[in-house]
Amino acid sequence: MRTTKEYTKATMEDVGRRAGVSVTTVSRVLNSSGRVSSATAERVWQAADALGYQINHIAKSLRVGATHVVAVIVGDLGNPFYADFIKGVELAAQSAQLSVSICAGAQDDEGARRQVQMLLSKRVDGVIMWGWCLGPDYIERLLAAGIRVAGIEVQPNPPTGVRSLTIDFRSGMRDVVAHLVSLGHRRIGYLWDRHDQPATPESRFFCFREAMREHGLPLQEEWIAVATGGQRPEIGQSAALDLFGRVPELTALVCHNDLLALGALQAAKQTGMTVPDRIAIVGVDDIFTARFTEPPLTTLALPRSEAGSMALRWLLESQTENLPPPQIVPRLIVRGSTGPAIA
Amino acid sequence: MRTTKEYTKATMEDVGRRAGVSVTTVSRVLNSSGRVSSATAERVWQAADALGYQINHIAKSLRVGATHVVAVIVGDLGNPFYADFIKGVELAAQSAQLSVSICAGAQDDEGARRQVQMLLSKRVDGVIMWGWCLGPDYIERLLAAGIRVAGIEVQPNPPTGVRSLTIDFRSGMRDVVAHLVSLGHRRIGYLWDRHDQPATPESRFFCFREAMREHGLPLQEEWIAVATGGQRPEIGQSAALDLFGRVPELTALVCHNDLLALGALQAAKQTGMTVPDRIAIVGVDDIFTARFTEPPLTTLALPRSEAGSMALRWLLESQTENLPPPQIVPRLIVRGSTGPAIA
DNA sequence: CTGAAAGCGCTAACAC
DNA sequence: GTGTTAGCGCTTTCAG
Numbered sequence: 001m002r003t004t005k006e007y008t009k010a011t012m013e014d015v016g017r018r019a020g021v022s023v024t025t026v027s028r029v030l031n032s033s034g035r036v037s038s039a040t041a042e043r044v045w046q047a048a049d050a051l052g053y054q055i056n057h058i059a060k061s062l063r064v065g066a067t068h069v070v071a072v073i074v075g076d077l078g079n080p081f082y083a084d085f086i087k088g089v090e091l092a093a094q095s096a097q098l099s100v101s102i103c104a105g106a107q108d109d110e111g112a113r114r115q116v117q118m119l120l121s122k123r124v125d126g127v128i129m130w131g132w133c134l135g136p137d138y139i140e141r142l143l144a145a146g147i148r149v150a151g152i153e154v155q156p157n158p159p160t161g162v163r164s165l166t167i168d169f170r171s172g173m174r175d176v177v178a179h180l181v182s183l184g185h186r187r188i189g190y191l192w193d194r195h196d197q198p199a200t201p202e203s204r205f206f207c208f209r210e211a212m213r214e215h216g217l218p219l220q221e222e223w224i225a226v227a228t229g230g231q232r233p234e235i236g237q238s239a240a241l242d243l244f245g246r247v248p249e250l251t252a253l254v255c256h257n258d259l260l261a262l263g264a265l266q267a268a269k270q271t272g273m274t275v276p277d278r279i280a281i282v283g284v285d286d287i288f289t290a291r292f293t294e295p296p297l298t299t300l301a302l303p304r305s306e307a308g309s310m311a312l313r314w315l316l317e318s319q320t321e322n323l324p325p326p327q328i329v330p331r332l333i334v335r336g337s338t339g340p341a342i343a
Numbered sequence: 344m345r346t347t348k349e350y351t352k353a354t355m356e357d358v359g360r361r362a363g364v365s366v367t368t369v370s371r372v373l374n375s376s377g378r379v380s381s382a383t384a385e386r387v388w389q390a391a392d393a394l395g396y397q398i399n400h401i402a403k404s405l406r407v408g409a410t411h412v413v414a415v416i417v418g419d420l421g422n423p424f425y426a427d428f429i430k431g432v433e434l435a436a437q438s439a440q441l442s443v444s445i446c447a448g449a450q451d452d453e454g455a456r457r458q459v460q461m462l463l464s465k466r467v468d469g470v471i472m473w474g475w476c477l478g479p480d481y482i483e484r485l486l487a488a489g490i491r492v493a494g495i496e497v498q499p500n501p502p503t504g505v506r507s508l509t510i511d512f513r514s515g516m517r518d519v520v521a522h523l524v525s526l527g528h529r530r531i532g533y534l535w536d537r538h539d540q541p542a543t544p545e546s547r548f549f550c551f552r553e554a555m556r557e558h559g560l561p562l563q564e565e566w567i568a569v570a571t572g573g574q575r576p577e578i579g580q581s582a583a584l585d586l587f588g589r590v591p592e593l594t595a596l597v598c599h600n601d602l603l604a605l606g607a608l609q610a611a612k613q614t615g616m617t618v619p620d621r622i623a624i625v626g627v628d629d630i631f632t633a634r635f636t637e638p639p640l641t642t643l644a645l646p647r648s649e650a651g652s653m654a655l656r657w658l659l660e661s662q663t664e665n666l667p668p669p670q671i672v673p674r675l676i677v678r679g680s681t682g683p684a685i686a
Numbered sequence: 687c688t689g690a691a692a693g694c695g696c697t698a699a700c701a702c
Numbered sequence: 703g704t705g706t707t708a709g710c711g712c713t714t715t716c717a718g
Contacts (some may be wrong), residue, residue, distance in 0.1 A: 056464065058405045061401045071615065077433060086445065099446075101442050102444075104430065118439045122442060123399065145352060233635075292605055292632050294636070294637030
């Protein structure tokens with residue numbers, strides 16, 4: 001084995017010395033920028049890999065002012081939801097020769113401040129996020145620093161400049177409701193995660209309500225359960241429990257996300273309501289777990305990995321003006337948690 | 344990608360100019376290195392945040408030769424197993440002022456080569472991995488470049504220099520077997536993921552076999568099912584299916600990991616074997632899904648998030664000679680998939 | 687086609 | 703206490 005020093009610390013100067021050329025030429029060869037005679041080019045390449053030369057990205061970044069690093073920032077890394085998303089980003093990043101840095105979501109404002117400071121200091125080229133993990137002023141700050149920002153489900157009103165990808169919940173929720181209606185359900189509740197607060201027209205909740213209206217089944221106020229306290233099954237469970245007690249005439253429940261739906265499933269079990277006979281349950285996301293519950297969860301699948309890749313590519317797009325922002329289209333996956341309504 | 348030139352951020356020189364001092368002084372103040380009169384220090388601070396100064400880590404890294412970036416590299420980012428692990432690393436990284444870069448595992452050798460090249464180029468300070476995602480020579484290469492490497496379940500024989508954390512499967516598997524035996528099971532099979540190949544003394548499989556022996560229940564060759572083809576429930580399912588058909592006298596099955604156990608659960612369902620009455624099933628890992636299967640999965644929980652934090656701290660440890668390598672201790676979580684053996 | 691030289695923003699000797 | 707200076711390794715004018 002070659003010695004440490006030689007193998008790893010080779011600089012362009014070393015390569016140049018070995019090939020009998022200047023650093024300039026080395027740089028030109030290695031980046032295929034500028035005209036170099038093929039003879040010297042050959043010598044440079046040989047010297048480079050004889051020395052095991054690896055470009056020093058730090059130096060390059062300093063010089064050219066771009067780091068080729070994008071950061072992914074998500075609410076809760078422990079949430080199984082995000083793994084696929086990150087995977088998608090990673091995948092696309094690899095083919096774009098970027099590396100991805102990950103940041104746990106900022107819980108409080110102080111955390112957010114620190115995150116932003118870090119992003120700024122590290123001079124990342126871009127930031128990708130799912131959901132609104134950073135306050136608008138922080139996002140503005142990134143934007144002002146020339147850092148590109150792309151986001152999925154950033155509501156309401158992502159600051160101008162954010163490359164926003166939307167999920168077509170309009171069609172998605174229409175599918176969900178159509179499915180339920182076709183099974184004879186008419187009294188369909190919604191387990192809402194208050195997080196998508198003012199429920200903008202692209203939001204899950206808004207689209208659900210809209211779809212209900214389209215079917216002539218206006219959503220009743222009391223059919224809504226509000227889960228507050230984070231995306232955790234337990235939260236969904238208690239909210240569903242309350243809802244089931246309060247309005248027993250419901251025959252179906254659509255949940256804002258699968259985590260909450262998992263809780264609803266438990267709540268049903270707990271109160272002796274059979275799924276899907278007594279109550280049908282639908283989630284959104286299609287997390288890994290969804291296939292393994294009893295019964296398996298019917299859910300509106302979000303192609304998270306693809307969404308991650310799309311977000312990265314959208315981030316890289318040089319001009320977004322003329323292009324239509326990418327849409328992520330969800331797909332209803334019917335499993336065992338939905339069935340015919342009781343007569 | 345566009346450079347940030349046009350947005351040029353404040354540099355130390357700008358701060359210095361505004362405060363009427365030199366860059367050196369600014370550096371000294373901002374890093375609290377060196378003696379500076381509190382009066383000037385005060386002026387510098389004021390100038391700094393008047394200008395919204397953010398240190399440029401790129402420049403700093405180039406100068407000091409350390410990037411304060413650690414990379415996490417795992418087999419498959421989509422595997423729900425890893426999310427918590429990464430979260431743990433992130434958590435500890437935050438308090439150590441490091442940022443974490445993530446790398447999807449290298450599937451093939453070419454991928455691995457590229458990953459390593461990237462790590463080298465980006466001059467990360469350290470690499471943390473779960474499982475052996477990189478061939479030994481690649482690891483050597485990182486080590487040779489002065490990059491610290493920490494790994495969990497890196498078997499067999501992590502190259503010297505790797506800061507290896509082990510999981511105490513010895514006690515863990517002992518708990519598993521003791522649990523099963525206390526329920527009256529004696530014919531206990533094992534669903535093996537061949538990946539932990541030569542089954543070193545720290546490995547899941549080895550420890551299981553050892554625990555069986557301790558209980559006077561030597562594992563029969565034919566009680567072993569081998570799942571090849573990756574960590575996917577489907578793989579576990581077909582392997583379990585085969586095993587159940589081949590050796591019906593088994594009353595319990597321990598699975599190398601939860602993903603495989605999920606498959607085993609399906610296989611049991613498929614063949615009409617009730618769990619846990621006809622066959623008890625135990626997994627390892629305690630992935631999120633485990634709580635939601637029917638019946639819920641009894642499993643040997645690995646504290647993945649803590650493991651991630653531990654790994655990072657162990658990576659940072661300056662001298663490892665005198666210190667005992669950290670041990671991760673698993674904990675048996677009894678749920679519904681295990682019960683008394685049929686008489 | 688090739689090289690010399692000027693920095694990118696920061697830190698660390700080394701003066702004063 | 704504070705400033706001057708010399709780079710870290712690279713890209714990029716600008717000359718030859």
